[in-house]
Amino acid sequence: MQMKTRSSLVFLFFTLVPGLFAQQLTLNQILDSYYKAGNFDKLQKVNSIIMTGNIVQQDLMPVKIVRVRPDKYMMQFDVADLTAYQVYDGQTAWMTTPWTGKAAPQVMPPERATDMKNRADIDGILFNWKEKGHSLELAGKDTVDGRIAYKIKVIRKDGGIEYNIIDTATFMLQKRISFRKAGGKEVTIENFYRDYRKVDGIPFAFIVETNNAGRINEIQLETVELNRTVDLKSFTMPEKK
Amino acid sequence: MQTKIFFVATLFILLSSRIFSQEILQWRGTERTGIYHETNLLKSWPEAGPALIWECDSIGNGYGSPIITASTIYVNGEIDTISYLYALTRSGKFLWKAPIGKEWTLNYPGTRNTPTCVNDMIYVTAGLGTVACLDAKSGKKVWSVDMATDFHAPMTRFGFSESLVINGDDVYCCPGGADTNIVALDRFTGKIRWICKGLGQMTSYCSPALIRLAERDILVTFTKSAMLGIDTRDGSLLWSHTQDSEGDVHINTPLYENGFIYYITGDGNGSVKLKLSADGREITEVWRNGACDNTMGGFIKLNDYIFTASYGRRYWYTLDANTAQIVDSAKFDKGVTIYADSMLYCYNEKGQLGLFKPTGPKMVPAGSFKVTRGTKAHYAHPVICQGVMYVRHGQSLMAYDVKRR
Numbered sequence: 001m002q003m004k005t006r007s008s009l010v011f012l013f014f015t016l017v018p019g020l021f022a023q024q025l026t027l028n029q030i031l032d033s034y035y036k037a038g039n040f041d042k043l044q045k046v047n048s049i050i051m052t053g054n055i056v057q058q059d060l061m062p063v064k065i066v067r068v069r070p071d072k073y074m075m076q077f078d079v080a081d082l083t084a085y086q087v088y089d090g091q092t093a094w095m096t097t098p099w100t101g102k103a104a105p106q107v108m109p110p111e112r113a114t115d116m117k118n119r120a121d122i123d124g125i126l127f128n129w130k131e132k133g134h135s136l137e138l139a140g141k142d143t144v145d146g147r148i149a150y151k152i153k154v155i156r157k158d159g160g161i162e163y164n165i166i167d168t169a170t171f172m173l174q175k176r177i178s179f180r181k182a183g184g185k186e187v188t189i190e191n192f193y194r195d196y197r198k199v200d201g202i203p204f205a206f207i208v209e210t211n212n213a214g215r216i217n218e219i220q221l222e223t224v225e226l227n228r229t230v231d232l233k234s235f236t237m238p239e240k241k
Numbered sequence: 242m243q244t245k246i247f248f249v250a251t252l253f254i255l256l257s258s259r260i261f262s263q264e265i266l267q268w269r270g271t272e273r274t275g276i277y278h279e280t281n282l283l284k285s286w287p288e289a290g291p292a293l294i295w296e297c298d299s300i301g302n303g304y305g306s307p308i309i310t311a312s313t314i315y316v317n318g319e320i321d322t323i324s325y326l327y328a329l330t331r332s333g334k335f336l337w338k339a340p341i342g343k344e345w346t347l348n349y350p351g352t353r354n355t356p357t358c359v360n361d362m363i364y365v366t367a368g369l370g371t372v373a374c375l376d377a378k379s380g381k382k383v384w385s386v387d388m389a390t391d392f393h394a395p396m397t398r399f400g401f402s403e404s405l406v407i408n409g410d411d412v413y414c415c416p417g418g419a420d421t422n423i424v425a426l427d428r429f430t431g432k433i434r435w436i437c438k439g440l441g442q443m444t445s446y447c448s449p450a451l452i453r454l455a456e457r458d459i460l461v462t463f464t465k466s467a468m469l470g471i472d473t474r475d476g477s478l479l480w481s482h483t484q485d486s487e488g489d490v491h492i493n494t495p496l497y498e499n500g501f502i503y504y505i506t507g508d509g510n511g512s513v514k515l516k517l518s519a520d521g522r523e524i525t526e527v528w529r530n531g532a533c534d535n536t537m538g539g540f541i542k543l544n545d546y547i548f549t550a551s552y553g554r555r556y557w558y559t560l561d562a563n564t565a566q567i568v569d570s571a572k573f574d575k576g577v578t579i580y581a582d583s584m585l586y587c588y589n590e591k592g593q594l595g596l597f598k599p600t601g602p603k604m605v606p607a608g609s610f611k612v613t614r615g616t617k618a619h620y621a622h623p624v625i626c627q628g629v630m631y632v633r634h635g636q637s638l639m640a641y642d643v644k645r646r
Contacts, residue, residue, distance in 0.1 A: 056555070060574075060590040060618070080348035081617045099348060 027138045030150050030166060031126060037171035039202045040127060046202070046226050049122060053206075053221035063219060072235045073120035088116035089235040104240045111181060114158045124173070125154055126164055133157030144174040144192070172196055172203060187213040199224045266308040268355040268404035268448050269579065269622060273494050275539045277581040277625040283643050284584065286596050290610025291641040294629065295333035298637045301325055302351030302617065305404070306633055308358050309626040313377070315363055316638055317352035319344040324352050324367035326375055333640060339380030342371025342387070345400025349618070351635070353402035354448070357412075364412050364428065368400030372414045374431065384431030392416035392424055395443050402492065404448040406460065408473055410434075413460055417444030422464065423471055435476030439469050445491040446537075452497040454521045461502065463491035468504060470517075470524065480524050484509030485531075492537040501527065503562070507536030507552035512560055528565035533558065538577040539622060541585060546602050548585055550575040557587060559602040569602040573609075581625045588612075592619045594632065614639060 025033075035041075048068045055061040055077060063077040073088040082098040085105070093113035094105045108116065118125060121132075129136050139153040142165050149165045156162065165175040176191040189212050193205035206221040269275040283291060301318020308315050313336065314329040324344035328336040344352055345368025357364040361377045370388035375381065388394040388401065394416035406413050412428040422439030426432065442464035449462035451473075458473040466489070468482040484491070488508025495504040502515040502524065512533035516525045533551070540549035546568070547560040552575065559569040576589035585597040585604060595609035612619065615634025624631040628644030 054591060058553070062618075078617065081350065082348060101347070 025150075027136060027152065030138070030152070030171070031136075033171040034126060034166055034173070037203070038173075040123065042200070043123060043202050046122065048226070048228055048230050050223075050225045050228050050230070051204075051221050052223045053219060055217055055219050057217045066230055066234075067120060067122050068230050068232065068235075069122055071117065071120045072230075072232065073116060074235055075119075086116065087235055087237070088113070088120045089237065090120075092237055093117070094237040105237050107237070114156075114160070115180075118156070125156070125162070126152065126173075129154070139163065141168075142175075145194075147174070149174050170196075173205070182213070189213070200226050202226070265407055266310060266358040267407075268306065268357070269494060269539060270624075273406075273448070273450060274496060275541050275579045275622070277579065279581040279625050279628070281645050282582040282584065282625070282628065283596070283645050284598070284607060286608025286610065288608075288610075290594065290608070291630065291643045294640040294642050296614055296637055296639045297329055297333040297335065298614065299335070300327045300329075300633070300636055300638050301338075302635055303353070303633070304349070304618070304620040305352050306355045306622045306624050307631050307638060308356050309624065309629075309631065310358060310377070314631070314638070315356045315358060315377075316633060317341070317354060317356060317365060318636070319346070319351045319368075322346050324365075324371070326356060326363060326365055326380060328377075328380060329638070333638065337380050339375055339382070341365050341373050341375075342367035342385070343369040345369060347400075349399060351617070353400055353446075355404040355622075357405045357407055359407050359428070362428065364405045364407060366401050366403055366405060366414065368402070370394055370401050370416070372405070372412075372426070372431075374412070374428065383429075386414075386426065386431055388414060388416035388418075392421040393418040394421075397444060397446070398489070399446060401444065402446040402448075403444070406449050406451050408451055408458055408460075411473065413449065413462075413473075415444045415447070415449070415462055415464065417442065417464055423460070423462065423469070423476070425473070425476060437469075437471050437476035437478060439464055439471070439478060440467055440481060442466060443489065445489050447491050448494050450495045450497060452502075452517070452521065454519070456520050459517075459521050461495045461497070463506075463509075465489040466509070468495065470521070472521075479522055482510075482513070482515060482524060482526070486510075490536060493535060493539055496540070496542055498542060503540075503542060503547065505533065505535045505540050505547075505549055507534045512547070512565065514562065514565070530560065530565040530567075533560050533565075533567060537620065538575065539579070541578050541580045543580070543599055546599070548580075548599060548604065549578055550587070550589070557597075557604060559604065561602070569604070571597065571604040571606075576619065577622045579623055579625070586623055586625070586630070588619060588621075588623050588632070590619050592634070594623070612639070 051065040055063050061078050066074040071090040075086045079099045084096050086095045093108040093116035096105050135155040137153050139151045142151045148168050152164045154162050162178040167174045178189045192209040195207040196203045204224050208219045270277050301320045303318045305317045324341040325338040327338045354366045363375045363377050373385035374383040411425045415423050419441045423437040425434040445463040447463040452459040460471045466484045470479040490508040491506045505512045511531040513529040514527040535549045536552040538550050550557045555575045557571040558567050561568045574589035574591050579586045587595040592612045596607040597604040615637035617635040621633035630641040630643045632639045
């Protein structure tokens with residue numbers, strides 16, 4: 001019994017103590033540690049990232065995500081075994097929805113285009129945030145999966161608000177909370193970042209769980225490749241036939 | 242001398258019955274149970290998996306499995322909305338392809354069914370409703386019917402997917418029409434032998450089972466919200482078993498064993514055991530477990546245990562066939578289960594093929610590898626024949642050497 005109590009205390013000490021010290025750090029100190037943990041020095045030298053894996057819901061949907069500096073993004077995924085695309089070419093965000101019977105690509109509405117532009121940012125919203133026109137403030141602490149974390153409020157250049165939540169011990173991004181209008185209502189989207197693994201010394205979350213107003217899916221990555229040559233023409237929206 | 246004549250005569254009778262026996266090559270093995278009667282197969286796999294013998298990467302889109310005869314492999318594939326029957330040599334070389342009909346392309350585009358082969362005739366379906374008989378040597382069409390136009394079949398959500406059952410001179414298909422629900426055709430001419438109105442519900446993608454009793458043979462299949470038992474002599478509906486949910490996808494072939502019928506759906510009652518009366522006229526529910534589901538990966542029953550993968554949760558589980566309780570599970574995503582030479586072969590939706598030794602209720606891992614070739618979803622059921630494991634992944638058919646040396 002005594003042994004069990006002692007173990008519990010040791011566990012609590014190591015769990016909570018980083019959180020106690022966390023209060024003493026400023027926003028800039030937290031961000032500096034976040035950049036260091038994420039090996040952002042090396043990330044700056046990465047021009048392209050290609051990720052492959054699966055979106056796991058009831059069905060399994062193979063997915064490939066391609067990012068190329070400075071602002072290109074493509075997600076290719078299968079729904080009902082029909083391949084669909086969501087793409088940002090640096091100016092235009094477009095998508096295909098073959099499961100609706102429409103083969104032709106469509107331009108995304110402005111709100112989704114903003115999201116696509118943010119997804120294209122290899123470094124993420126917290127890096128060079130001033131230059132990108134965002135505002136940041138430390139919004140206290142939160143817990144993610146039972147661990148204490150810093151909560152950073154981001155007021156994006158487009159006026160949207162989101163929260164990025166960073167682990168107090170590892171300084172890795174653990175959770176993102178964002179908001180989107182759907183059907184005239186604002187819905188909350190939570191992303192959880194798990195299973196960090198290093199690729200060429202840079203950590204990537206190999207599992208990203210998304211809770212979109214109660215609908216949960218998980219992206220499970222299998223491969224992450226850096227600095228592969230990517231044909232930039234593939235980001236251009238095809239002309240309607 | 243007399244002994245010698247007796248021996249030769251006996252040998253002749255034995256060999257003749259073997260040679261001329263009407264072996265039906267079909268979906269999930271000769272008995273449609275997922276069990277392949279193979280011997281001398283590998284009991285563990287090396288880290289990279291068994292050796293790939295060959296790959297044929299141009300069999301069209303689809304999810305159906307191949308069947309393997311002494312000289313030829315048959316498999317269906319879709320190209321440009323047309324369903325074809327492909328014939329390959331046993332070494333994977335293209336022989337010919339024959340058009341069957343229009344294929345389903347609205348979702349999960351590609352062929353769904355596995356051909357059925359009896360002697361020199363092959364029976365196939367296409368996603369928009371063609372049922373056809375082809376000559377196995379040439380691929381020439383012997384006859385065909387269109388379930389949509391000939392039997393007023395309502396269009397489905399996922400295309401016609403049935404792997405056809407042959408019984409004597411009959412071939413059965415399930416158009417799901419209000420008055421033409423299940424139809425028996427003369428397998429040599431395509432002429433109607435009987436029509437069963439069933440419950441008038443649309444088809445539910447099931448590849449049926451055939452139960453042979455002393456008194457009658459029973460075709461067991463599903464339509465939208467019920468499992469049906471049909472007397473194959475005249476097409477009369479013997480009984481039905483209602484599904485509690487609104488779902489219409491009941492793909493898995495039911496299993497009959499020692500007086501009991503087992504079925505597992507992902508869109509209905511879950512796992513169910515029924516007692517079938519000796520004359521086949523009545524069923525009585527023994528148990529059901531709504532939490533134990535599987536949509537299209539099939540299941541394997543070995544003695545007291547049923548092995549299958551969950552649909553709602555991503556794991557394999559073992560169901561006690563006597564108590565309906567889950568008694569063990571294995572984390573291997575979800576997918577298809579077949580069995581050969583005392584081993585389970587599990588092919589999951591992530592493309593991993595796992596070999597497991599069933600030990601009581603437990604699935605003991607014995608190796609796995611990832612199928613990296615091919616296209617689209619990993620749904621096709623593997624097939625094992627003469628020490629070779631055939632795996633279809635979209636446009637590719639791969640042959641792996643699983644023989645123990």
